Amino acid sequence: FGGVLIRPLGDKPDSKMDQTDLAIFKQVEAWLTEHTGYATVSGYHEFLYEPDKPLHGDITEWAYHQRGALAYVIELWDLFKQLGIERKKPFVDHYSQLERKDFLAMAKMDREVNGGRIFKRWRKATHPQLGEVEVGGFDGRVGIWNPPFEKLAETCATQSAAFLRVAALVPQVTLEVVGREKMGDGHTRVEVRIANGGYLSTYGLPSARKLPFSEPLRLTTSGARLVAPAESVVEIGHLEGWGSGLYNGPNTFMPWTRGNPHERFVTLVAEGKGKLAVKVGSCRVGYRTVEVDVG
Secondary structure: OOOEEEEOOOOOOHHHOOHHHHHHHHHHHHHHHHHHOOEEEEHHHHOOOOOOOOOOOOHHHHHHHHHOOOOOEEEOOOHHHHOOOOOOOOHHHHHOOOOHHHHHHHHHHHHHOOOOOOEEEEEEEEEOOOEEEEEEEEOOOOOOOOOOHHHHHHHHHHHHHHHHHHHOOOOOEEEEEEEEEEEEOOEEEEEEEEEEOOOOEOOEOHHHHHOOOOOOEEEEEEEEEEOOHHHHEEEEEOOOOOOOOOOOOOOOOOOOOOOOOOEEEEEEEEEEEEEEEEEEEEOOOEEEEEEEEEO
């Protein structure tokens, strides 16, 4: 309920993180703050309950290190912002360093925003085993641990917008025929362009490139026969994305780009008549197929 996003690393400082990964997380932070108003913090720098004692078994750490995923935890209800508490550093201090004025603000918020669901009046009741008792008092389920019912739609709308903004970073591989030429003797020259129009490279986060399942792109053909049968399988490798994270691209002093590592051209020569099917992709980014009439 902190109104916060907690990102890797969880066991090391940012100086030990892949710096391009960190730049991408910083870009995500900027977008998520724009949509949600939530802060984004390092699990190590701002979310250890005891200094130098990292939390273990965190699924975001597994997703980041083992699967190369852009992973973070979202605490969906911005309780502290609702109470008018300025951001603390480290962020984890919000949960333990509350003053009397903060509890008074909580009671005010409960009355005005939450329908009085947290602080309930005591009332008499009869318990089947205990007899006459009083029930009531503090109930943190709605208003503290979760958003008030009245805030659910707003919370879902902002988080959905943020999630879709992040999802739009994925690699987007395209495949197109850019040339087809009859060469005589029943041969047809076909040139295709494979490109990545996504923000992220085809291996995802830069640190994920070294993971064994970060499969490079591969081109395969079927249908019409190739003059050089070995070219029916071509290793394309990885293609770069256009994004490199916040403050990690061209700048005033170095305004040049990385060139065109986002694309590759492949020329195939088919013989005879028929259709040549060209397929490009990998297990992580999916596949694209085009068919070309040859002959």
